[in-house]
Amino acid sequence: MALQGTLAELPLLDLLEIFSRYYRSGWLSVDSAKGHAEIYIDSGRIIYAESETDRKPLGKILLGRGLLTQERLDEVLHSQTKQGGGRRMLGDLLLERGIVGQADIEEALADQLAETVYLISLESDGSFVYKVAGYEPPGSKVVVKLRIDEVVLRGMARVEDMSHLGIGLLSFRQVPLLADGVVNLRELELPPEEWKVLSLIDGRRNLDEITMAGNLTRFSTARALFSLLGKRLVEIGIGASPPPVQRTAAIQAAKPDPETLENLKRTLEGEENAG
16 A cells, blocks of 8 residues: 655644554655655554654764763774674664663664654655555664654654753653642733643643644644743643743644545545455
């Protein structure tokens, strides 16, 4: 099966969310002004992505976290290059040599994957082709599988540099709360999207439930939530108190074309029933 379309009709994050809902496996080829990219999906989870422009090397991520020295990295990269076309993944080599632990490699790979996919998703002018045939991502002993909500939250936090918020917001299953001391909500001047999310925060709904209740996309919910966190209007977990920050302009999310969206859903549902 092959599906194709444009990112203007169906933005990448909406497309991935549909594949997640139907537990699809395959690979997605994306072409835009920034170049070519590929995303591999296993039963609805994103497991690998590569891009001509947006993929930060694993070695640089580990160096930045102080988990690896430049000397050790150069040594492993040299041995990797000597293996030629059949060379093994860097994470596998680092793990086998005991240079970096598996948990640290998995965390770095998860951030690398989320950031790569998120950056690809910011392109609204391009095309995609989804195929099941030829589904064979690069082999590795260390594999991470991310849900679409993890990609959105991790990717947005890294790309938009939201580390200053100091929170562990990694799942749409988490429950946001109104921050202590927030009063006179009617006096606040907020964009409609932020108002909608704020109005649905009741201390019981998680982010997925807020997204559904507000008829929002996960992208728009995450964007509004990060902004509300920066304004100290909401918090995640007990005692979270983000410092005030100067906000940058919000990224505008493209709206999926309803007809294209329904056609894709019908195609996947038909294939599922046929199987």
